[in-house]
Amino acid sequence: xxxxxxxxxxAQEYASAVFGxxxxxxxxxxxxxxxxxxxxxSTAIISGDEPNVLGAFRAMSEMFGIARSGGxxxxxTVRYCxxxxxxxxxxxxxxxxxxxxxxxxKGKPIKPRTLGQKKYISAIENNFVVFGIGxxxxxxxxxxxxxxxxxxxxxxxxxxxxxxxxxxxxxxxxFLPGDLQTKIDPYLRPLYDALFxxxxxxxxxxxxxxxxxxxxxxxxxxxxxxxxxxxILDEAQNTTPEQMKMFLTRLGSGSKMVVNGDVTQxxxxxxxxxxxxxxxxxxxxIEGIEQVRFTEKxxxxxxxxxxxxxxYERSSSRNTKGGNKNVQ
Numbered sequence: 001x002x003x004x005x006x007x008x009x010x011a012q013e014y015a016s017a018v019f020g021x022x023x024x025x026x027x028x029x030x031x032x033x034x035x036x037x038x039x040x041x042s043t044a045i046i047s048g049d050e051p052n053v054l055g056a057f058r059a060m061s062e063m064f065g066i067a068r069s070g071g072x073x074x075x076x077t078v079r080y081c082x083x084x085x086x087x088x089x090x091x092x093x094x095x096x097x098x099x100x101x102x103x104x105x106k107g108k109p110i111k112p113r114t115l116g117q118k119k120y121i122s123a124i125e126n127n128f129v130v131f132g133i134g135x136x137x138x139x140x141x142x143x144x145x146x147x148x149x150x151x152x153x154x155x156x157x158x159x160x161x162x163x164x165x166x167x168x169x170x171x172x173x174x175f176l177p178g179d180l181q182t183k184i185d186p187y188l189r190p191l192y193d194a195l196f197x198x199x200x201x202x203x204x205x206x207x208x209x210x211x212x213x214x215x216x217x218x219x220x221x222x223x224x225x226x227x228x229x230x231x232i233l234d235e236a237q238n239t240t241p242e243q244m245k246m247f248l249t250r251l252g253s254g255s256k257m258v259v260n261g262d263v264t265q266x267x268x269x270x271x272x273x274x275x276x277x278x279x280x281x282x283x284x285x286i287e288g289i290e291q292v293r294f295t296e297k298x299x300x301x302x303x304x305x306x307x308x309x310x311x312y313e314r315s316s317s318r319n320t321k322g323g324n325k326n327v328q
Contacts, residue, residue: 001049001050002047002048002049002050003047003048003049003050003053003054004045004046004047004053005045005046005053005054005057006043006044006045006046007043007044007045007046007057007060007061007064008042008043009042009043009044009064010042010068011042012041012042014042014064014067014068015039015041015042015043015044017063017067017073018044018060018063018064018067018073019039019044020073020078024075025063025073025075025078026039026044028075028078028079028082029056029059029060029078029082030056032056032059032082032086033048033052033053033055033056033059033082034048034049034052035047035048035049035052035053035056036048037056037060044060046060055085055086058085058090059081059082059085059090062081062084062085062090062093062094063077063078063081065093065094066081066093070109071111071113076113076299076300077113080113080114080297080300081093083297084297089115092115093115095115095118101121101146101147101150102146102147102149102150102198104197104198105197105198105199105200105203106197106200108197110143110146112143113139113300114138114139114297114298114300115298116134116138116292116293116294116295116297116298117138117139117143117298117300119292120132120139120140120143120292120294121143121147123290123292124143124144124147124256124258125147126290127256127288127289127290128251128255128256128257128288128289129248129251129256129257129258129259129283129288129289129290130256130257130258130259130289130290130291130292131236131259131260131261131276131279131280131283131289131290131291131292132144132258132259132260132261132292132294133260133261133262133263133276133280133291133292133293133294134262134292134293134294134295134298135262135264135265135294135295135296135299136262136265136299137299137300138294138298138299138300139298139300140260140294141190141191141194141232141234141260142190142194142197144232144234144258144260145162145191145194145195145198145232146194146198147230147258148160148230148232148258149195149198149199151230151256152212152230156230157228157229157230157254157255157256158212158228158229159211159212159213159214159228159229159230160207160212160213160214160229160230160231160232161213161214161215161216161226161229161230161231161232162188162191162213162214162215162216162231162232162234163215163216163217163218163220163221163231163232163233163234163247164188164191164217164218164233164234164235165217165218165235165236165238165239165243166217166218188215188234190234191215191232191234192204192215195213218233218239218243218247219243221246221247221250222246224250225250225252226250226251226252226255227252227253227254227255228252228253228254228255229252229254229255229256230255230256230258231250231251231255231256231257231258232257232258232260233247233257233258233259233260234260234261235260235261236259236260236261236275236276236279237261237262237263237265237266237267237274237276237277238261238266238267238268238274239274239275239276240268240272240273240274240275241273241274241275241278241279242275243275244259244275244276244278244279245275245279247259248279248283259276259279261276263276263277264312
């Protein structure tokens, strides 16, 4: 049965946002739902088979809600709306209408863009230790740095500590040229990029010089108690169980820890267990510790990243059902 349905977008600015640059968003809706969408002023007219029209209408209604709340309707966001509608979860999208969690040095508001990101932010706000587990491109590293800078600016912590295991490809840090900072900088570039965005380069340099932001290899955490600090361990899948235990037991009074990793991207030598895989099994159901799982739906990079993640997950489920030392 054919159907034509109208969606009133109330104002031209919202209609322009929903339709996208050169109607790019609408082309995605038409392709995903096999409908035709035309515009008349601030009204969108959707035509096609009834179930397809109703699906497109729901997706565009959610896009309208995001535009009205000040959110950006880029390609990744539109695809997320489409996927959520197709999986019957569009009502949950309204939870993303909340305000920004931070304003960057350039005045850009930071908001969760997926339900996984929203859950992650909430977990960081309400727990002492949070594990962010999932594929690349889901915003784990960036959002953890945003939350760390917010905690620093709101005087919830007095310093930020960033660390990451240095898994070298055949080289040891001691044989690389330069001082310690020069040697570990390449391993921490994603964290630096997020700090530059949130603080600005000058602000970041000032905080580094004052010792408010500290960047160190994981091995340098041994023997310390980290009080009043926001501590981020990135690429945690490349820790050993001993390193992970050492790191987690550094937690001090007034501190938060965020541990990020992807258990499908373990670079440890053969025979070595991942400390992240161990930790998420051992530390289940402990009050004050929360685990947030991201999926390919939460990937906010270029759409092909989500497709690549999905393809690898399908391959992994076929080939490793018998179990693997490093994959749950």
